[in-house]
Amino acid sequence: MTIKIIVKGKVEGEVMVSKNPINFLGEVDKKTGKVLDERHDLFGKSIGGKILVFPFGVGSSVGAYTIYSLKANSCAPKAMICKKPDITVASGCALANIPLVIAQKEYDSLVDGKKIFLDAESGQIL
Amino acid sequence: MELTKTEEEAIDGKHGKTLQIAYRILSAIGKATDAEKLVPIYWAHLSGVNYNTIGDAGEEFLSELSEHARFKVRTTVNPTGFDLDTVSxxxxxxxxxxxQQSIxxxxxxxxxxxxFSCIPYEIFNxxxxxxxxxxxxxxxAIYANSVANLITNRESAxxxxASAITGKSPYSDLRKDGSQDPSLTVRMKVNEKDELAFGLLGYFTGKVADTSVTISGVKEVDMRSCKSLCAGLGTSGTCGKFILGEKEGETIDFDKKEMQETKDELNTTDKGDIITLGSPQLGLNELLDLSNMLKGRKFTKRCMIFCPRAAQEQARKLGYTNEIQRAGGEILSDCCICLTPLIDKKNIDDVITNSVKGAYYLKNTNQVDVNLKPLKTIIEENTK
Known part of the structure; x- marks a missing residue:
């Protein structure tokens, strides 16, 4: 199995792909879920309600609180799929109860707008 | 990850809600980083103190958690949003x-x-x-691994x-292999080796490096530049350790071109309403340096200087703060540049700083323009 489950859950939703890594503290508005950095490929878009697919988290350790705040403010992604695990995203999703998996083979087949069912209990993307 | 019976019980909630939260976090990180077990830690340093960074959700979470949670090991904390002495x-x-006070x-x-300091390595034994x-x-974290001979992963807030509450951390990544042998080397080829060059080197390196990196072309680095390197490296990536030295293998050059491109990404103006020095906060020796540089001079615009309270108090006793304040410098304790509410785009359009990390957060979150210059130039151009 090439999908590693970090935080369990099952969700259905639309994929939003970020080519760049994400620094949640510096780049995402915790009140709206909008991406603030004009150099980021998701600039101006909101990650709320999407299944967010991005390589990995970078930068501030406080990004974990941003993920938790997004959930509290009802603008968090439904789930996250990363290529590489990192402690900030893993701990933020764990506390906020946002399903999180690390995908290898499946990662590249995830394209913007695709509707998927993520089963982060048995480790499948359908 | 292998857990003891007690740790398993804690995840199941048999030892209360606090430990359940803490172990759930550690377990998720353990899974993410393929840890075999949890190991004891001696000291936890927490980020997530400034209200601007953690917001209402963070404040409420901590307030609830603090009803029952008690830290098991020495625990120090990052800067807050302001200095209570001068906030009025x-x-x-x-x-x-x-x-902020609730947090x-x-x-x-x-x-x-x-x-309330982001440089615990300078103010504690x-x-x-x-x-x-x-x-x-x-x-x-980067300073601890690369300079202080301590071992930590790039922990999150x-x-x-969770480590402060349990006294434990997953045994993985830098804890496990120490990454004594990084696969990538970044070669410093720029001649001017001031703190701004090192900050830009760090920011550039963070984007290309994995968990650890070798930095060649640098024989020694002073404390100001070293802190700037750690902060730049921490801002742009996930790298948690650098090793200075020469090494064969995959090498990326950091030359004038790379430095200019990195600077162009962060520097958005060539002017500034105010100066900020910090991010990381200034230590005692930097305050001494600054007081020497300011002898007989006066700032021509506002200059905010961020340092730990411990450093400010020592500096006051040693007489360093007199010269800085006489020159018009505003010394602030307990807070720092990153996401400070003291710099508001309603009142301030652009900021001059020597901090690459400060520049990144001023631009993205405070949404002000930034003019990056080394300290020496800032003093030359903005004092008389």
């Missing part, structure tokens, strides 16, 4: 002050030392070489918090 001058909203109270109730710590402030 800055016209901050009462709501901000109240929320501080929660941390102190849980047993944190009120250090360091434990023995090879001691495991859990630092959730990126510049401090929550992972460090």
């Amino acid at each position: 001058k800055y016209g901050l909203e009462d709501k901000f002050i109240k929320k 501080q109270n929660s941390y102190e109730r849980m047993g944190a030392l009120p250090s 360091l434990p023995d070489k090879g001691t495991h710590v859990a630092f959730g402030e990126s510049n401090a 929550f992972s460090a918090l």
Whole structure:
């Protein structure tokens, strides 16, 4: 199995792909879920309600609180799929109860707008 | 990850809600990083103190957590949003002050030392070489691994918090292999080796490096430049350790072109309303340096200088603060540049700083323009 489950859950939703890594503290508005950095490929878009697919988290350790705040403010992604695990995203999703998996083979087949069912209990993307 | 019976029970909630939260976080990180087990840590340093960074959700979470949680190991904390001694001058909203104080109270109730500093390595005695710590402030984690001979992963605010509560951290990544042999080398080819060049080198390196990196072309680096390197490296990537030295293998050059491109990404103006020095906060020696540089001079615009309270108090006793304040410098304790509410785009359009990390957050979150210059130039151009 090439999908590693970090935080369990099952969700259905639309994929939003970020080519760049994400620094949640510096780049995402915790009140709206909008991406603030004009150099980021998701600039101006909101990650709320999407299944967010991005390589990995970078930068501030406080990004974990941003993920938790997004959930509290009802603008968090439904789930996250990363290529590489990192402690900030893993701990933020764990506390906020946002399903999180690390995908290898499946990662590249995830394209913007695709509707998927993520089963982060048995480790499948359908 | 292999857990003891007691740790398993804690995840299941048999030892209360606090330990359940803490172990759930540690377990998720353990899974993410393929840890075999949890190991004891000696010291936790927590990020997530400034109300601007953690917001209402963070404040409420900490307030609830602090009803029962107590820290098991020495725990220090990052800067807050303002300096209580001078906050009345800055016209901050009462709501901000109240929320900030609630956060501080929660941390102190849980047993944190009120250090409010992003440079714990400069104001506390360091434990023995090879001691495991859990630092959730990126510049401090990188400094701990690369300079202070301590061992930590690039902890997050929550992972460090969970480690403070349990006294443990997953045994993985830098804790496990120490990454003594990084696969990538970044070669410093730029001649001017001031703190701005090192900050830009760090920011550039963070984007290309994995968990650890070799930096060649640098024989020695002074404290100001070293802190700037750690902070730059921490801002742009996930790298948690650098090793200075020469090494064969995959090498990327950091030359004038790379430095200019990195600077162009962060520098957005060539002017500035005010100067900020910090991010990381200035230590005692930097305050001494600054007081020497300012002898007989006066700032021609506002200059905010961020340092830990411990450093400010020592500097005052040693007479360093007199010269800085006489020159018009505003010395602020307990807070720092990153996401400070003291710099508001309503009043300030652009900021001059020597901090690459400061520039990144001023631009993205405070949304002001930034003019990056080394300290020496800032003093030359903005004092008389």
